[in-house]
Amino acid sequence: MATYNTAELRRQNRNRVFRYIYSSGNPVTKQDIAQALNLSLPTVGQDLKELQEADLLEFQGTFDSTGGRKPRAIGIANNVRYSIGVYIGHKRIHMACINIRAQLLCSQRVSRPLTNDEEYARFLAQAIEDFIQINNIDTSRLLGVGIAVAGVPQPDKGVVTMSPVQPVTELDMNLLASHIPYPVLFENDANAGGLATWWVNPEKKNMIYLFLHRGIGGTMLLGGQPYHGSTLHGGEFGHMCLVPGGEACGCGQKGCFEAYCSTKRLSEDLGISIEEFFEGLQKGSEEYQKIWDSYLDYLAIGINNIHIVLDCQVVLGGLLAGYIGPYLPELRERLSKISTFETDGSYCTVSTFGYWSTCVGAALNFVSRFMDEI
Ligand SMILES: [Zn+2]
Known part of the structure; x- marks a missing residue:
């Protein structure tokens, strides 16, 4: 059994107080903290003092009082x-x-x-x-x-x-x-x-992050934890087979998701940059429209396969996330059409950080x- 000294226990309490304020997003009061963490007001007061001395807190005005001194609004010093x-x-x-x-x-x-x-x-x-x-x-x-x-x-x-x-x-x-x-x-x-997408998912709901770049990969965040699999290739969605005997993939197999939905298809394979592709698409290029339709068809199949198995939110990231926003309704329409289960495709979203x-x-x-x- 692990033994803890008093200093370590106090540090853990301080850490809990900090994390509570952090996860609240909005400013909180000393009373809120004491109540939520089941700690005494003097203990919280001491923790707040130490956190303040370390410049980790910001006092952001006061809340209205129901009598007595107005409680201070405590927040995290974001730029510490x-x-x-x-x-x-x-x-x-x-x-x-x-x-x-x-x-x-x-x-x-x-x-x-x-x-x-x-x-x-x-x-x-x-x-x-x-x-x-x-x-x-x-x-x-x-x-x-x-x-x-x-x-x-x-x-x-x-x-x-x-x-x-x-x-x-x-x-x-x-x-x-x-x-x-x-x-x-x-x-x-x-x-x-x-990790970035998970960090800003306050409810820590089950989520698949699908990384759409030259390569395709992803992360599964299930039951509050990242799931990497027994041999660490869990989430390698790029090598699911979409088309048996289809296009050659960099991994040596044929017909992989990545062979159809690498962003190379929208750039290098055409001898242009991805910015040029989407500019051309917006200007009405028939050639690019044909490629994009086919790309979206395969993308929808890949995402639908993931969703059928894992039945949770699918968040898109990587290079494509910087461009797909305006086309999300089209993608969701496809997802809705090909799913065995009733869905409007709204389980598929784009990462808050987009491309970054x-x-x-x-x-x-x-x-x-x-x-x-x-
Ligand atoms: Zn492959």
Whole structure:
């Protein structure tokens, strides 16, 4: 049995008080906290004092009183710390900065094809430094830099085994982090996006995060926990077979979801960027409309399969999330038509962070650690 000393028990109480205020979203009173956590007012008072001394709280005015002193409105000091999330794409570096409330403060994209060498590592470190300078990010409050990658980070080997759609097979994690003068954590891109979407899902309902990028992946958040499966490939939705013997997939099989719904189909395969594709589509290009219709048909089949099995919300993230918003009604119509069960397709939504969910999730790893240590 674990034994706890008094200091540790007090820390745990303080942590509960902080998390209660954090999860409330709106300001609360000392009485609210005491009641919700079943703690005495003096205990809560002491915890609040310590949290205030650590600059973690903000007193946001007072509530109306029913007699006596007006209770103070207590909230979290959102900007007490910052965290940066970086997504290493095959052609671009994406950066975002959040505060501990997971509010997206600034973001930027920089073009640079991914290579596994010293030059890239130096370029990345400089890009992060420029991002910090331009946006006046106070580095004394910076928790670290989370790096999301299209692959599986293997810290014991010091490498990321990259997805087959990437130009690099193994990425040297130590080399990549070597020029960044802040703590660095690596995370899989789909898991990062899932974490971001989960973080702002206050009821922690069952949810599937579907990452639609050059590769397709996802995260399952079931029963209040991420579910990764027995051999950690749970959520690899991209390799569900949609068409037996169909198009070749990067994984070596045929007919995978990814072979039909990679964002490559809307960009590289046509020799254009994804922005150009959607511009053309809006301008009425018949060629693009045909491709988009077919893309949406397959996307609906993939999403419907996931929904049939898991029967919960499906949140879309990744590159496509930045563009699919206006087409969501069309997608939902398809979902409604092909489902065995009665649905209007509204279970399918787009991540609150849209395109930036991967960066936000990578950054949140540090926020999560910070909150654990309060
Ligand atoms: Zn595949």
